Amino acid sequence: MNEPTDPRPDPGAAMPDNHEGYIVPGLERGLRVLETVAAAERGLTVSEIAARIGVGRSSAFRLIYTLRFLKFLESSADGRSYGLGPRVLNLGFAYLNGQSLIQVAQGALQALRDATGISAHLVIRDGRDVLFLDCVPSRRGFLTTFNTGARLPAHVTPLGWLLLSDLSGRELAGLYRGVALPPRTEQTPTDLPALQRCVAEAAARGHVVSRGMVDAGGGTVAAPVLDRDGRVVAAIDVSGPDSAFPEDVEGITVPEVLKAARAISERLGHFGSPG
Structure with a gap:
């Protein structure tokens, strides 16, 4: 008997004919509970979780009970709401720490931070989000607002x-078809054609220098990381307040970011310019 192929193909690809037969409904709903709770900025009640995942209150209660028993969720002090438990957090950190990309990139990120004095980050794409795999904070007191495990919508950031x-x-069109693109700043692309232009320009240039694109008063310089086949598998940047960057960003900071991206790419087997 042949093993089934991945039941979650790339965005825009057709689902396999027997997709519904492979799906385990209870597991899917339980994972949706975890995603819903993780996305919330506060604890959620049983009724709120039920409404957000589209099930009845009794079904939500059973899912929550199971996840609490397994320590993937934990209740608030008053027992009325639920947040992520230690087991799911341990899994998340185990996933991040187990990624070889982090070990491969760490030395180059530290060297980049030391050369620029600005916090350096490593990110990958997860659907329509960017996920921060690593952060090497500045030693000069320029605080970074993005730490390991943080997420941002991909459309709002040059890294994305x-x-x-x-x-x-x-x-790209399939990934964003029918999806709203809420702005983070005045420079955020808010429709698919605008996003396509930003993506094309970033690809053509091979790096992005931004001022106020992600946060007002902040700057970033970002570059792609390529694997042995020339695919973009990650991206790095230095980001911080405008005051952290020299006046000649293109002549001073950009070469350092490209150097770090090239060093990481070479360790992944790509021997060419990341741009």
Whole structure:
């Protein structure tokens, strides 16, 4: 008997004919509970979880009970709401720490931080989000607002544009078809054509210098990380307040970021310019 192929194909690809037969409904609902609770900025009640995942209150209660028993959820002090428990957090950190990319990139990120004095970050794309795998904070007191495990919508950040550049035009359109693109700043692309232009420009240039694109008063310089086949598998940046960057960003900071991206790419087997 042949093993089933991955039941979650890339965005824009057709589902296998027997997709519904492979799905385990209870597992799917339980994972949706965890995603819903993780996305909330506060604890959620049983009724709120039920409404957000589209099930009845009794079904939500059983899911929550099971996840609490397994320590994937924990209740608030008053027992009325629920947040992530230690077991799911341990899994998350185990996933991040187990990624070889983090070990591969760490030395280059530290060297980049030391050369620029600005916090350096490593990110990957997870669907329509960027996920921060590592952060090497500045030693000069310039605090970073993005730590390991943080997420941002890919469309709001140059890191995301670089990661999205690995998709074909059809894949990019499929990923964002019918999806709202809420702005983070006045420079955020808020529709698919605008996003496509940002992605194309980032790919053509091979790096992005931004001022106030992600946060007002902040700057970033980002570059892609390539694997042995030339695919964009990650991106790095230095980000901080405008005052952390020299006046000649293109002549001073950009070469350092490209150097770090090239060093990481070479350790992944790519021997060419990341741009």
